[in-house]
Amino acid sequence: MHVQGQNRDQGTLFPERLDDLIAEDNAVRVIDAFVDSLDLKALSFARIETKGTGRPPYHPGDLLKLYLYGYMYRIRSCRRLERECHKNIEVLWLLNRLAPDFKTIANFRVDNRKALLNVCAAFVQFCRSQSLYGGDTVAIDGSKFAADNAPSRVLRKKDLAKELKRLDAKIAAWLDDLDDDDEDEPPGGDNTKAALEALEAERDSLTEQIQSLDAKRLAVQPATDPDARVMKHHKIGYNVQTSVDAKHHLIVDVDVVQSPVDQDQLYRMARRSQRQLREKQLRVLADAGYSSGRHLRRCQAHGLTPYVPVNRSINNRGDGRLFDKSAFTYDADGDYFKCPAGERLPKKTKSTKDRLYLYTTAACTGCQLKEQCTQGKQRWVSRHFEEDVLNQVAARTDANPLMMRRRKAMVEHPFGTLKRRMDGGRFLLRGLQKVKAEMALAVTAYNLTRAINVLGTKRLVQALAT
Numbered sequence: 001m002h003v004q005g006q007n008r009d010q011g012t013l014f015p016e017r018l019d020d021l022i023a024e025d026n027a028v029r030v031i032d033a034f035v036d037s038l039d040l041k042a043l044s045f046a047r048i049e050t051k052g053t054g055r056p057p058y059h060p061g062d063l064l065k066l067y068l069y070g071y072m073y074r075i076r077s078c079r080r081l082e083r084e085c086h087k088n089i090e091v092l093w094l095l096n097r098l099a100p101d102f103k104t105i106a107n108f109r110v111d112n113r114k115a116l117l118n119v120c121a122a123f124v125q126f127c128r129s130q131s132l133y134g135g136d137t138v139a140i141d142g143s144k145f146a147a148d149n150a151p152s153r154v155l156r157k158k159d160l161a162k163e164l165k166r167l168d169a170k171i172a173a174w175l176d177d178l179d180d181d182d183e184d185e186p187p188g189g190d191n192t193k194a195a196l197e198a199l200e201a202e203r204d205s206l207t208e209q210i211q212s213l214d215a216k217r218l219a220v221q222p223a224t225d226p227d228a229r230v231m232k233h234h235k236i237g238y239n240v241q242t243s244v245d246a247k248h249h250l251i252v253d254v255d256v257v258q259s260p261v262d263q264d265q266l267y268r269m270a271r272r273s274q275r276q277l278r279e280k281q282l283r284v285l286a287d288a289g290y291s292s293g294r295h296l297r298r299c300q301a302h303g304l305t306p307y308v309p310v311n312r313s314i315n316n317r318g319d320g321r322l323f324d325k326s327a328f329t330y331d332a333d334g335d336y337f338k339c340p341a342g343e344r345l346p347k348k349t350k351s352t353k354d355r356l357y358l359y360t361t362a363a364c365t366g367c368q369l370k371e372q373c374t375q376g377k378q379r380w381v382s383r384h385f386e387e388d389v390l391n392q393v394a395a396r397t398d399a400n401p402l403m404m405r406r407r408k409a410m411v412e413h414p415f416g417t418l419k420r421r422m423d424g425g426r427f428l429l430r431g432l433q434k435v436k437a438e439m440a441l442a443v444t445a446y447n448l449t450r451a452i453n454v455l456g457t458k459r460l461v462q463a464l465a466t
Contacts, residue, residue, distance in 0.1 A: 244410045283304075357382065
């Protein structure tokens with residue numbers, strides 16, 4: 001005989017309370033306690049104060065609880081959240097049986113973009129007050145998340161220019177036909193005039209699109225989500241930047257940027273993390289994609305100690321048979337390089353774009369070692385504007401090889417969890433500010449989960465209640 005369930009038609013004298021169905025260690029109790037602990041008005045949520053007339057709105061706290069639950073359990077769609085309000089016992093308990101429609105749920109996420117960022121920062125500060133952050137080491141990394149934009153839905157400047165050229169030729173042909181007609185009225189009458197006006201309107205639209213691309217200095221722009229950018233391997237999306245604390249791998253800060261590269265993000269993310277943790281000194285770990293002499297210098301000037309593998313250019317000509325830059329000795333007092341043949345290479349020019357000083361000498365012409373040094377007329381040696389800082393950071397990073405292994409262990413897990421919860425790393429909203437709000441929700445849900453794993457549900461609820 002099998003285990004039997006309870007008869008659906010069986011009545012009970014004392015019906016179960018909804019609270020009896022939610023275990024004491026259920027994560028929804030943490031979500032409920034966290035939102036109840038927030039000053040939603042101070043966090044800039046809309047519709048906190050109700051009007052005396054009209055239909056009363058849903059309380060922002062209830063909708064925030066719904067979204068945090070959804071992002072914690074991979075239910076992000078407003079229509080799916082609406083369905084959960086009718087059938088999910090945890091959601092029924094969390095919202096006290098409220099069942100807002102999908103439009104109300106969707107509008108909340110859009111209308112409270114800034115407030116959702118503030119909620120993410122508020123939980124970071126709570127975790128800091130509970131000593132969940134070590135506050136001595138953070139790892140910074142970026143990952144590409146897909147935008148809500150099909151790969152085929154893009155505007156390419158070259159394609160627009162071709163289409164504009166085709167329209168110009170078509171309009172010119174129509175005008176030539178009209179000029180060749182001897183009749184007072186053009187053939188087709190008003191229909192011909194309307195067709196020309198339609199072509200000219202299309203031409204004006206193409207011209208505006210090309211001018212818009214020129215103003216943004218873009219060759220390609222997504223059509224569905226114009227704020228998104230073409231990333232590596234022609235994927236359309238955004239670059240999500242996070243900083244993760246070393247103690248419990250909680251996310252300290254998150255931001256979404258349009259740039260497909262990480263090189264210009266190190267100092268900004270490090271300083272934001274420093275302010276969040278309220279620490280004067282902080283070790284910052286990042287991969288070679290963040291190697292920027294200018295950012296490394298600014299970090300060190302503000303109490304941030306970077307551990308970053310420094311990208312160095314190599315002499316890739318001569319199949320490795322030519323002298324490497326390391327064979328040249330730099331004299332800081334005289335500001336020149338000395339080559340293996342003993343000749344001085346004084347500074348000749350600089351490249352502001354690449355932030356390099358360039359050194360060379362005319363003595364290369366008659367040098368006996370020229371075949372081992374260069375295949376050109378003379379050898380050029382470069383020195384970065386921030387060469388001293390790059391050398392310091394490279395030496396520090398090389399002396400602590402475990403830092404890079406530690407960095408990888410810190411940042412890969414949060415991104416893996418976030419992408420798994422977000423359908424492989426895909427945004428539902430469009431527009432940079434909306435995407436930032438969506439990412440803030442995902443990070444808050446992630447940090448809530450981490451805090452539950454570290455402190456436990458009961459202890460965390462108690463801490464939030466005080």
